[in-house]
Amino acid sequence: MTKTRQPLYYHPYLFIITLLSIAISSCSERFAHTVQQVPPPAEVSAADFSNYKDSTIYVAAGPHYGRSRLHTFFYGKHYRDVWTLPVEVPVLDIGTAHGGLTPMKLGGSRQTINLRLQDTTGTEYVLRSIDKEPASALPEKWQQSYVANIVRDATSATHPYAALTLPAMAEALGMYYVEPELVYVPHDVHLGEFMAPMGGTVALLERRPTGDQTDYAPMGRAVKVKSTRSALAERLTDNDTYFDARFYLRARLLDMLIGDWSRHEDNWRWAEIEHDENAYTYKAVPRDRDNIFYRLNDGPIPWLFMQLDFKPHFQTFRSKLKNVEKLNSSGRNLDELILAELEWQDWEEVADSVQRLMTDEVIEKGFQTMPDNIAALSAPDMTAKLKSRRNQLLQAASKYYNALAANVQVVGTDKKERFEVEVVSEEEVRVRMFKIKREEGTEQQLYFRTFRASETDEIRLYGLNGKDQFYISGSTKPGIRIKIWGGAGEDNYQVEAKGSKLGKRIYINDTLYRNEFNVDKYTAVDIDNNQRAKDFDAAGWLLRYYLD
Known part of the structure; x- marks a missing residue:
């Protein structure tokens, strides 16, 4: 039988590659990007910028995500209304916050601007920019292209204030957690060499999950909090050491509820609890909640992207909790190691506990931590979906248990x-x-x-x-x-x-x-x-x- 050759546009992969080629060939300075919400002033002096204590600013997290009706139709509404809505944000006074903070070094991924700081006791904090720059991960010749512009625009599928909702939920579930604080980082001379990349940015300030946390209850007052590499190396070289599997499962079930598809190894830290001399138990401390309550599949182009299954773990946050195996794929390696000892009875008990503790009141309390006008815009829909997903948790846990088993x-x-x-x-x-x-x-x-x-x-x-x-x-x-x-x-x-x-x-x-x-x-x-x-x-x- 002779096969009929189909037109190029019938093949989605070739069609997209063609569009990308056209876009890349038309690179332009038109699409320069920054995660800063406020440009630097013409001149910064210590006299003019010395005290920001108790100051606030009205600023939108991402006004550039406000696009035309045509663009929004094709690429999706996402959370554009949230990104473009100005909110009142406390201005960070670096000289007095937490007793005074000293900037140390830039860190984090290429998509997020991170700045590590230290207080007078040596406790470390981190500033993480609300807006992202995923286009920086592209080859340099693409970073000023229309492709970069579209890749950057996909950040609007994330909710900029979502991480603020989680401490109340994590505390109710008996989990360890970080406490993000919404701040505006001014063009402050205290930033020193970091003023250019960090000044003028809306960010989350949180205690860095590392080292001695004995004075900090949200991380279990652990004597030491370690990286995943360090905890795994200890577990694999010493048979006196193990992970607390049920504690970790509790965190993973919350991940499913909030639709967090980015739970790879670097998005965890581990509280080290000594249970015998030179023998340790590791308890999970989740971090980097950038991709919760995701809203992607609401336009023809994102829909096509999802059909290609290129990133199967990208899941839109819906009322129905489904496709948990795909949703959890970035955390699968850790799940297979840590959860291997748990039988279905363990899963059922932990899932039932999470379901009971995640009450309507706890969920609603979590969303009250967003800025008031954002909560009014987002909370009704998101709380309804989260309550619906909570009610399906046992069935979802069963599906993922069977996949791992x-x-x-x-x-x-x-x-x-x-x-x-x-x-x-x-x-x-x-x-x-x-x-x-x-x-x-x-x-x-x-x-x-x-x-x-x-x-x-x-x-x-x-x-x-x-x-x-x-x-x-x-x-x-x-x-x-x-x-x-x-x-x-x-x-x-x-x-x-x-x-x-x-x-x-x-x-x-x-x-x-x-x-x-x-x-x-x-x-x-x-x-x-x-x-x-x-x-x-x-x-x-x-x-x-x-x-x-």
Whole structure:
């Protein structure tokens, strides 16, 4: 059969590429961008700009998002009415705020202007610009193009004051959190070398989640708050350390409620709680809530973008809580590690608790923290949607639990562990992991979970480094595949089949180097002397994550 060649515009990918090519070829200075709401004065002097205490300013977060009817029709209404509405904002007096702040360094992503500051006690704060500049991530030759202009315009799909609503909700749920404070950063001489990038900007000022927080209840008065890289490295190298999975799940369920699709590893910090000498529990501190209550799919061009599934985790905040697997894709790596120990009963209990604590009053209190005229404009619709999503939380939690339960990773450390797998029946498999004493006995149970074939297709055990032991027993062939990667170290494998063909569902991957295999004839042993770094040890496992 002869195929008819379709016109270019029938193919959405080629059509968009063509439009981009045309746009890029017409680069122009017309589309210069800034995250500053107020341009600098002709001259700044210490005499004129010395005290801003108790001052306020009326300013719109993004007047440039006010576009023509034609543009809005094609690209979406988004939150343009919110961005273009002037609000009363307190002026930050850097010399007196929090006892006096000293600017230290610029940081953050290329899209957000961040400025770190320090008070007289050494406590760090951060200023994060409300407006974003995503076009700065484009190649330099594109940054003055029409494409850059459209990429920048997509920021109007975010709500500039959304993060202000969360502390009241997080506190009600018993979570840790940061407290953003809406401020206007003037062209203040106290900014020094940072006046040009930061002066004239509406920003969120918040305590930086790092270091000693013993005087700060919202972060659990933790002696130390660590980055994800540091917490993961501790967890993967030391089997006395673990993440508080139920506490983390509470935060992830709130993410689903508010539609936060950007929960990658760098958007978390971890309160370090010592539960034994040199042994720690890590409790989640969410940060960077830039993409909650997202409103994207309200114009033909954003709709087409969504149909291409180029960024499947971009989800419009609607009354119906759905597509949770896509919504959570940026946080999937952490979810698979931290939530692997929780069974459905745990999820059900935590989801029920979140649902009960997230009362109508708590939701309404959260939205009252927005500027009054913004709350009047946004709160009725957004609170109604959030209440609706809360009522669907148990069903959404069940869907995401089932997505994670299909293939589960049980990850050891670079220390010695003993993995015990008991095939109870074709339907049920129990997995335990123990810390091994130096004298080769076993002591503390590190992991226990019962898996069911109705939920789980495959269990994956990773020993990482250390002299690990894997003991599999049972009298029947399981309905769940059991795959084992021993990693580095001298490992021991034992399959006790008890007269069954147990090994037909067991797959072992390791090197020949000083590993001992006492398995039945059905067990598949894959000798691989060139193992992937990601399966080998703690340092390799860290390659799986997006880390700063």
